[in-house]
Amino acid sequence: MADEAGQSHLGLHLPLNREGRIAEGDPGRDREPRDLTLSRSAARTDPGSGPGQALPLSAGGEGAQSSNAIAQADEAALLEVKDLVVEFQIAGPFLGIGGGTRVLHAVSGVDLTVRAGECLGLVGESGCGKTTVALSILGLVPATRGAITIDGMEIGSRGSIDRRRLARTVQMVFQDPYASLNPRQTVRRTLVDPLRLHGTTNAGEIEDRMADMLRRVGLTGDHADRYPHEFSGGQRQRIGIARALILRPKLVLCDEPVSALDVSIRAQIINLLLELKESLGLSYIMISHDLGVVEHMSDRVAVMYLGRIVETGDWRAIFERPGHPYTRGLIAAIPDVFAPAGVAADKVRGEIPSPFDPPAGCAFHPRCPIAVDQCRAPPGPELRRLGTAHEVSCWRAS
Amino acid sequence: MTLLAVEDLRIDLTAGGISHAAVDSVSFEIARGETFGLVGESGCGKTITALAVMGLLPQPLAIGGGKVRFDGRAIESLDADEMRRLRGKRLAMIFQEPMTALNPLLPVGRQIAEMFILHEGASWRDAERRAVEMLARVRVSAPERRARDYPHQLSGGMRQRVMIAIALACSPDLLIADEPTTALDVTVQSEMVDLMRDLCVANGTAILMISHDLGLVGSMCRTVGVMYAGRLVEVRSSADVFKSAAHPYTRGLVASLPRLGSRAAIGQQRLQEISGVVPSIADFPPGCRFHPRCDRLTDVCRTVAPGVTALAGNGRVRCHHHG
Amino acid sequence: MKLGANILIGGALFLVAVLAGVFAPWIAHTDPVMDANLMVAEEPPSREFWFGTDAQGRDIYSRVLYGARISLTVGIFAQLVNTLIGTALGLSAGYWGGWWDDFVTGLTNLLLAIPSLIFALAIMAILGPGLTSLLIALGLTNWSFTCRLARASALSLKSQGYVQASKVLGYGDLRIMLTQLLPNMLGPLIVIGTLGMGGTILAEAALSFLGLGIRPPYPSWGSMLSEARDQITTAPWLSVFPGLAIFLTVLGLNLLGDGLRDILDPQSRSRRL
Numbered sequence: 001m002a003d004e005a006g007q008s009h010l011g012l013h014l015p016l017n018r019e020g021r022i023a024e025g026d027p028g029r030d031r032e033p034r035d036l037t038l039s040r041s042a043a044r045t046d047p048g049s050g051p052g053q054a055l056p057l058s059a060g061g062e063g064a065q066s067s068n069a070i071a072q073a074d075e076a077a078l079l080e081v082k083d084l085v086v087e088f089q090i091a092g093p094f095l096g097i098g099g100g101t102r103v104l105h106a107v108s109g110v111d112l113t114v115r116a117g118e119c120l121g122l123v124g125e126s127g128c129g130k131t132t133v134a135l136s137i138l139g140l141v142p143a144t145r146g147a148i149t150i151d152g153m154e155i156g157s158r159g160s161i162d163r164r165r166l167a168r169t170v171q172m173v174f175q176d177p178y179a180s181l182n183p184r185q186t187v188r189r190t191l192v193d194p195l196r197l198h199g200t201t202n203a204g205e206i207e208d209r210m211a212d213m214l215r216r217v218g219l220t221g222d223h224a225d226r227y228p229h230e231f232s233g234g235q236r237q238r239i240g241i242a243r244a245l246i247l248r249p250k251l252v253l254c255d256e257p258v259s260a261l262d263v264s265i266r267a268q269i270i271n272l273l274l275e276l277k278e279s280l281g282l283s284y285i286m287i288s289h290d291l292g293v294v295e296h297m298s299d300r301v302a303v304m305y306l307g308r309i310v311e312t313g314d315w316r317a318i319f320e321r322p323g324h325p326y327t328r329g330l331i332a333a334i335p336d337v338f339a340p341a342g343v344a345a346d347k348v349r350g351e352i353p354s355p356f357d358p359p360a361g362c363a364f365h366p367r368c369p370i371a372v373d374q375c376r377a378p379p380g381p382e383l384r385r386l387g388t389a390h391e392v393s394c395w396r397a398s
Numbered sequence: 399m400t401l402l403a404v405e406d407l408r409i410d411l412t413a414g415g416i417s418h419a420a421v422d423s424v425s426f427e428i429a430r431g432e433t434f435g436l437v438g439e440s441g442c443g444k445t446i447t448a449l450a451v452m453g454l455l456p457q458p459l460a461i462g463g464g465k466v467r468f469d470g471r472a473i474e475s476l477d478a479d480e481m482r483r484l485r486g487k488r489l490a491m492i493f494q495e496p497m498t499a500l501n502p503l504l505p506v507g508r509q510i511a512e513m514f515i516l517h518e519g520a521s522w523r524d525a526e527r528r529a530v531e532m533l534a535r536v537r538v539s540a541p542e543r544r545a546r547d548y549p550h551q552l553s554g555g556m557r558q559r560v561m562i563a564i565a566l567a568c569s570p571d572l573l574i575a576d577e578p579t580t581a582l583d584v585t586v587q588s589e590m591v592d593l594m595r596d597l598c599v600a601n602g603t604a605i606l607m608i609s610h611d612l613g614l615v616g617s618m619c620r621t622v623g624v625m626y627a628g629r630l631v632e633v634r635s636s637a638d639v640f641k642s643a644a645h646p647y648t649r650g651l652v653a654s655l656p657r658l659g660s661r662a663a664i665g666q667q668r669l670q671e672i673s674g675v676v677p678s679i680a681d682f683p684p685g686c687r688f689h690p691r692c693d694r695l696t697d698v699c700r701t702v703a704p705g706v707t708a709l710a711g712n713g714r715v716r717c718h719h720h721g
Numbered sequence: 722m723k724l725g726a727n728i729l730i731g732g733a734l735f736l737v738a739v740l741a742g743v744f745a746p747w748i749a750h751t752d753p754v755m756d757a758n759l760m761v762a763e764e765p766p767s768r769e770f771w772f773g774t775d776a777q778g779r780d781i782y783s784r785v786l787y788g789a790r791i792s793l794t795v796g797i798f799a800q801l802v803n804t805l806i807g808t809a810l811g812l813s814a815g816y817w818g819g820w821w822d823d824f825v826t827g828l829t830n831l832l833l834a835i836p837s838l839i840f841a842l843a844i845m846a847i848l849g850p851g852l853t854s855l856l857i858a859l860g861l862t863n864w865s866f867t868c869r870l871a872r873a874s875a876l877s878l879k880s881q882g883y884v885q886a887s888k889v890l891g892y893g894d895l896r897i898m899l900t901q902l903l904p905n906m907l908g909p910l911i912v913i914g915t916l917g918m919g920g921t922i923l924a925e926a927a928l929s930f931l932g933l934g935i936r937p938p939y940p941s942w943g944s945m946l947s948e949a950r951d952q953i954t955t956a957p958w959l960s961v962f963p964g965l966a967i968f969l970t971v972l973g974l975n976l977l978g979d980g981l982r983d984i985l986d987p988q989s990r991s992r993r994l
Contacts, residue, residue, distance in 0.1 A: 125583035138889050167891030180882025184904040193900075194890045232675045233440075243886065262439040262676045263610055264647070264691075267654035267669035274667055289584055292656035296667050319658055331658065333588040335617035337640055340659030348585045351553050 076152070078283050079137065079170075079251055081112040084146035086132050086307075090356075102356050106132040108307035110146075111383075112285075114251065119277065119284040121298030121315065123291065123330065127355045128304040130287045134253045137285075139166055151250060164198060171244040173273075175256040177236035181228040187214075187239055188224040191246050198247060213242045216279070218272060234265040238272065245276065251283045258293060270296060291330060292338075295319050300389075303327050306355060306363040309383065313390030323392035325368050346370075362395065370396050401571055401604050402428040402451065403467040409446055409455065410462035411679060418679050420459065421447055424630045425706075426623050428604050430571065433595070435607045435615030435636070438625035439676050444608045447625075448574050451606070452491055453481045469571070487517040490565035494577040496557035500549040506560045507533070507545025513567035532563040537593060555586040559593070566597055573598060574606045579614065591618050612651060616640055621712075624648050627677050627687035629703075634713040644715040646692045647672075686718065694719040727980030734973025738966070742789035749783035754938045756780065763956045773958040775948065777938070781958065784940035785966050791941040792970070795855055795934075796922035802860030803921070804914045807867025812898055812906070814868075815875025825872070829865045837862045838924060845933045855934050859921050867913055874906040908985035915978035919971040926967050942967050 086107040107129040114120045122130045135141040137148055139161045148155050151169045155161045174180035191210045200206055211221055217238040228236055244252055258266040277284060286297045294301060295315055302312040311324040322328045329348030350367040353359055359366055365375040374395050383391040409421040421443035428434045436444045449455050451466055453473050466473045493499045501509055510532050511525035533541035536559040549557055558578060565573055579587040595618055598605050609615050615622055616636045624632040632645040643649040650672040661667060674691035677683060683690055689699040704716045758778040766773045772781035814825035841858040848854035887897050928934035929943030937944055942963040949959035
């Protein structure tokens with residue numbers, strides 16, 4: 001997982017199998033993520049503890065890996081979002097004259113970090129702002145306030161964006177495979193045009209890269225000259241993934257990549273995304289309302305509600321020991337047959353408030369089963385440490 | 399006491415002179431007050447099966463064989479008037495997109511009241527009062543005020559509650575719900591499911607729940623029917639279908655779904671895949687329609703469509719290599 | 722099959738008109754302007770003069786053929802200019818929005834408020850009669866419908882995933898408009914263009930009829946109608962044949978446009994059941 005990607009970044013030799021995949025173990029086989037978290041957080045909070053700290057990871061050769069993990073942790077994060085605020089002015093019905101403009105608070109102060117080779121899951125329901133955060137990172141929506149730094153490049157509320165460089169650094173996989181491909185372009189054009197746009201002129205190289213990407217997503221050369229309507233939903237999504245990766249970005253935002261697909265093929269696409277993350281050393285931000293998908297793909301998870309992050313931490317911590325009542329409510333909403341054992345959770349009642357008019361104090365208080373007076377009055381709670389690499393924004397969390 | 403009996407149903411899609419069987423040899427029963435779920439992916443035929451039960455199949459589709467019996471009477475034998483009287487009073491349906499199913503120009507209270515006027519001959523005043531009561535029963539707060547709202551003023555969850563109110567107004571014998579929660583947020587979804595279940599138990603209304611969401615159907619319904627490419631491949635109690643699915647498709651589905659807790663349970667991120675794609679109606683494979691994707695494939699599967707095998711606990715499966 | 726009939730018949734009619742104009746020098750019997758023989762003035766259709774002769778003794782058949790050249794040239798080129806202006810304005814307005822959209826919409830509304838023929842008349846009055854002024858006048862005054870259409874298409878298409886994907890891939894606005902939006906709007910634009918061509922042909926006929934377009938002795942279907950005004954009862958063939966030519970050509974274009982619309986539109990509708 002993160003280790004292996006970390007190794008590839010540090011240029012170490014990795015044993016490859018016949019298909020050119022990393023041979024050691026199954027891509028995505030977990031190695032005690034809890035301990036991995038310890039190693040990273042140990043490195044962050046205890047600079048004094050060096051590589052000598054014995055980390056109880058199971059397989060052999062792990063000692064070298066641990067030092068790499070710590071070295072990696074010292075590297076600057078690939079993506080850093082600080083205090084992101086995105087507000088939209090929506091004109092009232094009378095052209096904004098005397099009818100007032102309303103303010104849509106899409107994102108109200110979000111901090112995020114994504115490291116190289118890591119997958120951050122972003123969970124939330126409608127109105128939580130997760131898609132707006134993604135669009136801001138992509139430079140498609142201007143931030144009202146806050147700083148976004150990706151691979152050293154700043155894209156925030158000030159200044160112009162170097163769009164070409166940004167396109168080579170961060171890309172997106174879209175939700176609806178039926179609307180995300182240009183129906184009048186062949187697969188070949190969809191993949192090759194961006195290469196040409198970004199300066200690749202050698203016809204041979206273009207052809208090779210296109211063929212390579214098609215192979216990686218499970219398609220063949222025959223598919224290159226067909227039109228989108230000749231493919232199934234799952235295949236279109238594969239094309240969309242190929243398009244996102246053709247420029248070899250470092251960070252890929254996946255916005256509900258399987259929600260619009262048939263259930264029997266969701267596993268194929270999830271596995272594909274996991275493999276590509278390994279083989280290409282990618283980082284992901286995985287946006288979804290489906291907790292199962294987020295759990296399988298993410299190293300760390302952030303839970304969003306009405307434009308704020310209410311809880312963040314390692315995937316295990318979030319899903320096995322959720323600290324925020326909303327997170328617990330999300331888990332409780334899972335149908336009984338699929339509900340995980342051992343997580344006590346109260347169902348959440350009521351409706352999501354409008355982002356035009358978020359509640360005062362804690363945004364969740366109207367629906368919260370354990371709200372008290374402190375929650376109803378401003379200011380709202382801040383993210384505070386609950387456990388190792390686990391933060392919650394709740395007055396009632398111990 | 400069987401309320402709905404679907405016997406060997408075939409629904410044909412006729413386009414450009416050629417007929418394809420979109421749904422083929424589908425048989426199931428729903429008893430009074432029972433909850434039955436029809437689960438499947440795109441193109442499996444679950445929605446058109448429901449439309450056939452309601453007598454609402456749109457033009458290129460038509461019942462090509464078999465029978466649908468509601469309370470003993472075959473619905474093909476009913477004329478348009480009788481069918482219309484059945485709908486709303488004894489047979490009700492709610493859809494995925496409440497916004498398109500509600501009249502945008504009428505207040506929601508009025509739309510509920512219309513049910514009482516149409517089917518029970520109630521007076522205006524009476525109907526409006528009962529509409530407000532209905533809103534309270536679907537757990538809408540401040541129902542008198544809400545009754546005067548228009549659909550666009552309500553949230554998605556609210557609109558769906560209004561739809562449920564309209565559907566259950568005249569205490570129908572059967573409620574057909576086609577993907578009723580798919581467009582809703584997850585926290586609202588689970589509330590909606592609880593509401594439907596409670597109301598139907600209270601009224602003795604049977605539910606036919608249609609969804610692609612196996613978990614939802616499994617939690618809400620006592621019996622589950624799994625459809626694939628126009629055929630019913632397995633019918634089991636919801637407890638059995640998850641623990642010991644007999645059909646390879648159902649098995650594969652249950653194993654491949656990313657569920658909370660499964661990553662820790664199986665110890666890896668990678669999910670168990672089902673290979674291949676869901677066939678469209680023009681390319682239904684011969685023999686067993688699932689055979690190109692099945693790991694228990696043998697020669698007979700390619701050519702011979704499997705018959706129905708009875709299983710313990712009132713279950714049924716269509717597979718040459720089930721269990 | 723109903724669908725094909727429109728295109729076949731309409732296309733055939735239009736093709737006949739085009740071929741008549743193109744091959745006029747070869748299939749006409751006389752020179753349309755010079756061959757005037759007052760001895761045979763206002764003769765009804767005969768074996769020698771298929772459509773009869775006009776007041777100057779000129780062969781109407783040949784004049785109708787040469788008239789096709791003018792009417793179709795104006796119709797096609799003026800419509801081309803219309804389409805270019807309308808598409809460029811509408812596409813950019815829909816895509817960019819903001820003040821540019823407000824400006825273009827205002828301009829379009831202004832244009833729609835003025836009867837286009839009157840507007841064209843005013844321009845012709847300034848520029849004087851003749852083929853070029855006709856092209857300019859008609860080209861500048863009939864783009865509003867195309868603009869509205871292009872703007873509506875751009876608005877609905879720009880939120881499609883592939884347009885967002887192009888932005889994310891670093892495509893500039895112009896490239897997106899030309900390579901992602903325009904190819905997906907062609908259907909309705911072609912239909913409007915075809916139907917609009919009928920309109921510009923009629924507009925040219927009207928302007929020439931009023932004496933502001935093509936001036937005699939050069940044959941244009943409209944000016945031929947103008948010259949035949951007074952003889953409608955005494956020598957109806959003077960008006961019938963040019964009138965028929967206009968009618969059949971425009972009918973053909975309308976049928977063609979309708980047929981194209983039927984083919985290009987339902988493609989998206991019958992995709993999935």
